[in-house]
Amino acid sequence: MMQPYKYCPYCTSILEEKLVEGHDRSTCTECGWINYRNPVPVVGCLVSNEEGELLLIKRALEPAKGSWALPGGFVELEESPLEAGGRELKEETGLDSQPGRLIGAYSQESELYGAVLIVGVEFIVSAYDLHPGDDAKEAKFFPIDEIPQIPFIAQRKLVKDYLNL
Numbered sequence: 222m223m224q225p226y227k228y229c230p231y232c233t234s235i236l237e238e239k240l241v242e243g244h245d246r247s248t249c250t251e252c253g254w255i256n257y258r259n260p261v262p263v264v265g266c267l268v269s270n271e272e273g274e275l276l277l278i279k280r281a282l283e284p285a286k287g288s289w290a291l292p293g294g295f296v297e298l299e300e301s302p303l304e305a306g307g308r309e310l311k312e313e314t315g316l317d318s319q320p321g322r323l324i325g326a327y328s329q330e331s332e333l334y335g336a337v338l339i340v341g342v343e344f345i346v347s348a349y350d351l352h353p354g355d356d357a358k359e360a361k362f363f364p365i366d367e368i369p370q371i372p373f374i375a376q377r378k379l380v381k382d383y384l385n386l
């Protein structure tokens with residue numbers, strides 16, 4: 222569970238829990254700053270090859286280190302989710318891509334961030350030479366009936382949505 226903040230990041234006064242817009246929120250007793258907490262945006266990349274196989278990466282980092290999951294990662298402040306997806310895909314698999322369809326968006330609890338909001342985007346690639354890197358140990362296209370269990374429920378929903386399109 223994410224630790225609540227104790228002090229205001231602006232004026233360093235003590236925070237107290239107050240009911241604001243229907244939620245208990247840490248609120249500054251001096252300047253009134255409210256610690257709104259929202260899911261952190263993440264992009265998940267859905268990529269198929271010519272055989273209709275799905276691209277997954279083996280995670281090199283926690284959470285779920287060593288598990289197969291969708292390529293992707295956090296959306297930086299200056300990026301759109303589409304730009305973030307293209308960048309992460311390149312970093313993790315070496316593939317150049319064009320964004321395709323928006324597949325879906327789901328929230329999921331996260332130990333580190335409280336919750337993440339994963340936006341699933343299809344990416345179209347025309348060359349399939351995989352060069353795993355960054356926080357991916359391996360990258361591989363899986364036939365649909367051999368897709369391993371992905372440890373994140375929101376990603377599993379996105380894969381289902383994508384395969385049902």
Ligand SMILES: [Zn+2]
Binds near residue numbers: 250253
């Ligand atoms: Zn304050």
